Amino acid sequence: MKRKWILHIVFVLFTVYGFSQNSQLAKQYFEDGDFDKALAIYKELYDSQPYNNTYLTYLVQCYQQLEQYTEAQEVLLHKLDHSGNPIPLTEIDLGYNYLLQKDSVKATYYFDRTIKYIEMKPEYSGSIGYQFHKYxxxxxxxQAYTKGMELKPNLNYGYAIATIYGEQGNVEKMFDTLLDLYATNEQQQTKIRRALAQFITEEPSNQSNQLLKKLLLKRTxxxxxxxWNEILSWLFVQQKQYNMAFxxxxxIYKRTNEISLDRLTDLALAATEDKENATAISIYNFIIEKSNFNGAILEAELAIIKLLSQENPVPEKEIEDKFHKLLPEYGMIPQTVQLHIAYAHFIAFQKNNPEVASEHLKKLLKLNLSVFDEAAVKMELADILVYDQHFNEALIYYSQIQTKLKNDVIGQNAMFKVAQTxxxxxxxxxxxNQLKILKSSTSQLIANDALQLMLVITDNSQEDSLQTALKIYAKADLLAYQNKxxxxxxxxDTILTKHKGESIEDEALYKQAKLYEKAKAYDKAIINYEKMLEFFDGGILTDDALFxxxxxxxxxxxxxxxxxxYYEKIIFNHQDSIYFVAARKAFRKLRGDNLGS
Structure with a gap:
């Protein structure tokens, strides 16, 4: 008896395995467009399992692909005739089969019958609507979705209906439907924003952008x-209108009396990323005014200082006044490490007083700091020591960071700075030697910087054994680091005149062009970049110059x-460039493509 059961189980397993193998083969034939072979297998499979709707669907589709509509019709009618209950989806399949034969009268008959089934059972509406949409x-x-929702209000097909309006080109109805859904379904809000994003661009004058804005203002x-304020803010961010989003x-903040200012912080960061510094500063000032949390206020103050430091010329007096207010107010405690790092950086790099900055940070190191805070202080201290040309002392601090946090990005950054120093x-x-190790850094940015500096050294050591030009370049690089x-x-200029034609000329042109950009001398920067493209086309800095x-x-x-x-040249000629993705996005935006979000 036991043996019979075992044999039965083995037989069933082999049968199931056989069907599975045949099913996979049939599907492969179908996907390859070999419908005759797929049809033969699906007929066999469906005959063996007439209740398997997947086999029925593929069988009918094979007949239709081969334009054997009568055979498809017979299979579908047989299915309907031998069922004791209505099968709405099969009736839609049958109606569609008549439609393929240009018999719209019979097709309409079955489609209308299917809609009537919804009156009997509103729950049918979802699958019926989906089947119609599929065809x-x-x-x-x-009609199916709306009828179901009318008969049973707890059904919600809003997203599917909006999708259909979008496919029909009825953008206004699509927007309205999505906005109705946004108001009632918090779980789908992210999904709804993604759907809206497919129809808008970064250009505020775009017709769809204007339509969405009009509908939102009407609702407000x-x-x-x-x-509605949330979506308006989101729309303005897509359009890079950060002041309007603000x-x-x-x-939103005034109406909800929110304790958290996270939304505003996120907006300030987005504005900063797009170099809308004035708007970002306004947002941070609002956070300072409204927040009751000292940590958030200090972060906002430091963000403003960082933004002010990027202005040209730097408003030194304004920054100095801020530090004179913040330092005594917050004191020197472990929680205010970033404030003191920022202050030391300003004193050294902007006020050119590295000795005072170094002493300030050494006092900070006497506090009981976490390992990461200590590393941050030592990193800034070492940077200042490099600025002051106390290279050996700087190397000690960089090496300490590298030893303690060798598997962290900050440790790898310290290693890069050892090489740079x-x-x-x-x-x-x-x-x-240090740079060779860093080429495989987990941080792509550090790895790229390491590779670039290593190539500067190797390329300019082979043809010049005394490394005369390289020493001049290193000195110029240090002067740039010192803001000189x-x-x-x-x-x-010395390199460009006395070492003309040497490989380092390319590096010197690029470094000088970047300094011209910093000084807003764009015409001079362009001349340098164009020289690079003329005389060093195909070099390692070609894509840098193009971008x-x-x-x-x-x-x-x-x-x-x-x-x-220039973006196009990167896209077509430098597909392995680190600028490729950014160049493609920028090119498409300038061409007027709809990039979504």
Whole structure:
């Protein structure tokens, strides 16, 4: 008896396995467009399992692909005739089969019958609507979904209905439906924003953008709700109108009396990323005014200081006044480490008083700091010591960080700075050894910087055994680090005149061009970049020069055609470039493509 059971189980397993194998083979034939072979297997499978709807669907589709509509019709009618209950989806399949034969009368008969089933059982509406939608019978799909919702209000097909309106090109109805859904279904709000994003662009004058804005403003007036402010804010962010988004976020904050200012912080960060510094500063000032949390206030103050430090010229007096207010107010405690790091950086790099900055940070190191805070302080201290050309002392601090946090990004960054400092000192061999290790850094940014500096050393050591030009370049690089840009530019001129034609000329042109950009001398920067493309085309800095030219023309000279020209060269000729993705996105935006979000 036991043996019979075992044999039975083995037989069943082999049978199931056989069906599975045949099913996979049939599907492969179908996907390859070999419908005759797929049909033969699906007929066999369906004959063996007439209740398997998947086999029925593929069988019918095979007949239809082979234009054997009568055979498909017979299979579907047989299914309907031998069922004791209505099968709405099969009737839709049958109606569609008649439609393929241009018999719209019979097709309509079955489609209308299917809609009537919804009156008997509203729950059918979802699957019926989906089946109509699958066949692109959009009017019937809408009819099914709306009828189901009318008969049973707890059914919600809003998203499916909005999708159909979008496919029909009825953008206004689609927006309205999505907004209705946004108001009632918090779980789908992210999904709804993604759907809206497919129909808008970064351009505020875009017709769909204007339509969505109009519908939202209408809702804020007729039925005020912070949800509409949220989407308006989101729309303005997509359009890079951060000041307009800020107005909406302030309205949300005032109406809800939110304790958290996270939304405003996120907006400030987005504005900063797009270099809308004035708007970001306004947002941070609002956070300072409204927040009751000292940590959030201090973060906002430091963010403002960082933004002010990026201005040209830097408003030193304003920054200094802020520090004089904040330092005594917050004191020197472990919780205010970032404040003191920022202050030391300002004193050293902006006020050119590295000794005072170093002493300030050494006092900070006497506190009971976490390992990461200690590393941050030592990193800034070492940076200042490099600025002051106390290279050996700086190397000690960098090495301490590297030893304690060797598996962390900050440890790898310290290792890079060891190499960079050695480069400034003229110890090129030691720098090169460190950089070889860093090429495989887990941080892509550090790995790229390491590779670039290593190539500067190796490329310019082979043809010049005395490394004369390389030493001049390293000195110019240090001057740039010390914010002595005019001196750095003059020293780079020495390379460009006395070492013309050497491989380091490419590096010198690029470094000098970056300093010209910093000084807003864009015409001079362009000349350098164009020289690089003329004389060093195909070199390691070609894509850097192309991207720099593209961004100058896009953001500073507002010449869209020239910007597109340089972005396009990266897209077609430098597909392995680190700028490829950014160049493609920028090119498509300038061309007017809808990028979504």
């Amino acid at each position: 692109s019978l959009l009017d019937y799909a809408l 007036q007729s039925a005020p709700d912070t949800k 107005i909406q976020e302030k309205a 050695s480069f400034y000192k003229g110890d090129f061999k030691w720098a090169e 840009d005019t001196e750095a530019i003059k020293l780079l 720099a030219l593209a961004t100058i023309y896009e953001y500073h000279l507002i010449d869209t055609d020239k910007a597109k020209e």
